[in-house]
Structure formats: C-alpha cells, structure tokens
Amino acid sequence: MARAVDSTFFFHPKPAYTVSAILGNYVVINGREVKVGDRIDKAVVEKINIGSVSIREDGSDSPRELSLHPGL
Numbered sequence: 030m031a032r033a034v035d036s037t038f039f040f041h042p043k044p045a046y047t048v049s050a051i052l053g054n055y056v057v058i059n060g061r062e063v064k065v066g067d068r069i070d071k072a073v074v075e076k077i078n079i080g081s082v083s084i085r086e087d088g089s090d091s092p093r094e095l096s097l098h099p100g101l
Contacts, residue, residue: 044070048082048095056082058095 050057058069076083083092
C-alpha cells in the first residue's frame with residue numbers, strides 16, 4: 030500500500046497566504062497587519078502595490094505576488 034505524499038518526510042507544503050486588506054503602507058495577510066520588511070510565517074513582505082503584495086519566501090530567488098482579489 031502506497032503512502033500519501035503528505036505523510037512522507039520530504040513533503041513540505043507551502044504556507045497559504047491570504048490578503049484581506051491593503052491599507053496604504055500596511056497590508057493584512059492571514060489576519061495580521063504587516064508592512065514592507067515585516068515577516069509573515071516563512072516570508073518577508075517586499076512590496077505593497079494597489080491591488081497586490083509581493084513577498085519573498087525563505088529560500089526563494091524570486092518574489093511571489095499575492096492578489097487582493099484572486100481570479101480577477
């Protein structure tokens with residue numbers, strides 16, 4: 030019987046980040062108010078745009094864009 034991927038030693042799920050508000054130079058991610066340079070879980074907030082936020086996750090060479098309204 031094969032094991033599920035999430036029960037193996039090498040499986041490392043990416044943390045989920047949800048942007049719920051952008052308030053000028055602050056953003057609410059996962060219920061926490063943070064600004065550029067602050068740490069949220071395993072990432073650092075790099076840039077706050079009008080409708081999105083750029084974060085750099087630990088060990089990543091490129092930033093990850095989080096949209097305030099995903100799917101639009």
